[in-house]
Amino acid sequence: xxxxxxxxxxxxxxxxxxxLFGEYGDVSSTKVIMDKFSGKSRxxxxxxxxxxxxxxxxxxxxxxxxxxxxxxxxxxxxxxxDRPRNSGGNRNYGGGFNxxxx
Numbered sequence: 001x002x003x004x005x006x007x008x009x010x011x012x013x014x015x016x017x018x019x020l021f022g023e024y025g026d027v028s029s030t031k032v033i034m035d036k037f038s039g040k041s042r043x044x045x046x047x048x049x050x051x052x053x054x055x056x057x058x059x060x061x062x063x064x065x066x067x068x069x070x071x072x073x074x075x076x077x078x079x080x081x082d083r084p085r086n087s088g089g090n091r092n093y094g095g096g097f098n099x100x101x102x
Contacts, residue, residue, distance in 0.1 A: 001055035003047045004077040008032065009068035010041045020067065021047045025054025046077055 005017065017030040032045035049055035055076075063074040 001049055001052045002077040003049065003055055003059060004044065004075055005047065005062075006044045006073040007070050008041065008043050008045055008072060009070050010043060012041065012045070012068055014045075016068070017045055017047055020062070021049065021058050024058035024061070025049055025051050 003021070012032060014030045014032055017032065018027050021027050021030070026049065027047060028050050029048040030045065031047075033042045034040065035042050047058075049058065059074050059076065062072065064071060066072075
C-alpha cells in the first residue's frame with residue numbers, strides 16, 4: 001500500500017520515514033519529495049508498505065500525531081491523475097495569426 005504523509009518537517013529525510021513506519025511492519029520504500037530547484041524538502045512524502053494490514057495500522061496510529069515538531073497527516077495515497085494541459089487559448093494578445101497592423 002502506498003501511503004502519503006503531509007506536513008513533514010523540512011528536516012525529515014527518507015531514513016527518518018523508514019524508521020517511523022518500520023515500527024509498524026515491513027517498509028519497501030520511502031521518499032521525501034524534494035524541490036528540483038532548491039534541493040530542499042517540499043514537506044511531504046510517500047511510504048510503500050507491502051502488507052496492507054500493517055499499512056492501515058500505521059495510518060491509523062500516525063495520522064494527526066506530532067513528528068519532529070509538526071502535526072503530520074497520514075493517509076492512503078490516491079492514484080496520480082493526469083492533469084489537463086493548460087489550453088489557455090490564443091496568447092497573441094492584440095490579434096490573431098492573420099491580423100494586420102496599419
